[in-house]
Amino acid sequence: xxxxxxxxxxxxVQEGRISILNCDYTNSMFDYFLWYKKYPxxxxxxxxxxxxxxxxxEDGRFTVFLxxxxxxxxxxxxxxxxxxxxxxxxAATGGANSKLTFGKGITLSVRP
Amino acid sequence: xxxVVQSPRYKIIEKKQPVAFWCNPISGHNTLYWYLQNxxxxxxxxxxxxxxxxxxDSQLPKDRFxxxxxxxxxxxxxxxxxxxxxxxxxxxASAPxxxETQYFGPGTRLLVL
Numbered sequence: 001x002x003x004x005x006x007x008x009x010x011x012x013v014q015e016g017r018i019s020i021l022n023c024d025y026t027n028s029m030f031d032y033f034l035w036y037k038k039y040p041x042x043x044x045x046x047x048x049x050x051x052x053x054x055x056x057x058e059d060g061r062f063t064v065f066l067x068x069x070x071x072x073x074x075x076x077x078x079x080x081x082x083x084x085x086x087x088x089x090x091a092a093t094g095g096a097n098s099k100l101t102f103g104k105g106i107t108l109s110v111r112p
Numbered sequence: 113x114x115x116v117v118q119s120p121r122y123k124i125i126e127k128k129q130p131v132a133f134w135c136n137p138i139s140g141h142n143t144l145y146w147y148l149q150n151x152x153x154x155x156x157x158x159x160x161x162x163x164x165x166x167x168x169d170s171q172l173p174k175d176r177f178x179x180x181x182x183x184x185x186x187x188x189x190x191x192x193x194x195x196x197x198x199x200x201x202x203x204x205a206s207a208p209x210x211x212e213t214q215y216f217g218p219g220t221r222l223l224v225l
Contacts, residue, residue: 004154032211034213036216041218042218042219043116043118043203043205043216043217043218043219044155044203044216045216046213046214046215049213089154089155091154093211099157099160099168100155100157100214102154102155102156103154104152104153104154105152105153105154
């Protein structure tokens with residue numbers, strides 16, 4: 001049972017436009033959410049996170065929005081750049097341990 | 113500051129052979145994780161260490177997988193014997209402490225023939 005779902009396997013956007021990557025979760029115990037970015041042949045790199053006490057966190061071109069009632073979060077990248085082309089993983093944690101549960105990832109392609 | 117170091121980066125073995133992966137976490141990071149990533153999937157936790165103690169190994173297939181973190185720094189993950197289905201990327205991550213942001217190494221890509 002997938003507790004963190006990234007239902008779209010891929011997304012293609014034009015350089016300079018906004019990229020919106022979506023993530024849904026089912027476990028009500030999750031209280032901290034992270035986005036990781038992964039280039040081929042490299043490990044995931046931490047990008048941005050958000051605690052359940054917030055509904056928005058911004059860091060430069062990256063903003064994560066959290067809708068707890070809908071159990072949904074999204075990552076906005078604006079403006080998108082070709083270097084943003086990578087696989088983006090949504091991850092969540094909460095409860096008694098620090099185990100991260102990852103989604104399957106979404107491949108973002110930013111066209112020049 | 114150096115990141116998480118893993119070796120080897122790639123490994124090809126025949127089924128039933130043993131294999132070992134090594135991880136050196138970021139200096140000062142007490143928490144160390146081993147993840148398994150299959151193609152098209154997100155990483156899945158195998159084992160978590162707090163210093164030298166394995167505090168969560170519930171997802172580790174103990175019939176063939178073993179891990180250790182002697183002295184609470186470097187860690188090794190071993191598979192003996194390897195099976196075809198073990199072909200995957202094995203990722204190591206570390207964090208200053210439990211619940212803090214995890215930093216991943218580049219992974220070891222294993223192919224079992």
